[in-house]
Amino acid sequence: MKKINALISIAILMSNAAYAQKISDEKVPYSVKTSFMSKFPSAKKINWEIENQDEYEAEFKLNGNEVSANFDKSGKWLKTETEIEVSALPVPIQEALKTDFEDFKVTEASKIESDKHGNCFEAELKKGKESYDLLYSPEGKMLAKSMSKEKEEEED
Secondary structure, eight states: OHHHHHHHHHHHHHHHHTSOEEEOGGGSOHHHHHHHHHHOTTOEEEEEEEEETTEEEEEEEETTEEEEEEEETTOOEEEEEEEEOGGGSOHHHHHHHHHHOTTOEEEEEEEEEETTTEEEEEEEEEETTEEEEEEEOTTSOEEEEEEOHHHHHHHO
16 A cells, blocks of 8 residues: 555656746756747747756747747747637637537637647637647647646646
């Protein structure tokens, strides 16, 4: 029984360490900061997080919008996520959400540009204690579905 409790404790500690951690500007590699400033020269109110040992995320304001951008440790841009109004989601996505998740409320929406998926959109949905992050192509095709971070944190 002691071994099981110890394993559970280790698993909980490791899962907590896996979440992004805020870091000071001084701890961000020069290559990452240089790439960021080159791509977003007019960014304001920049806050940094380390997503994992190989990825950094900057959260900032750009033209009045909440934006985040991710870079690998060498400074290579990975993705940019810009918060948008739910009503700004493309019509095919809005129709897919109404059909496939009619009882859910869309709580947030973002436009994502990524090296992996190109241009796509994220919708965060909630119904009671259920909440999901959904990734869609502009044409309304679901690319990914995952339990939202808030829900995952509650379960830990």
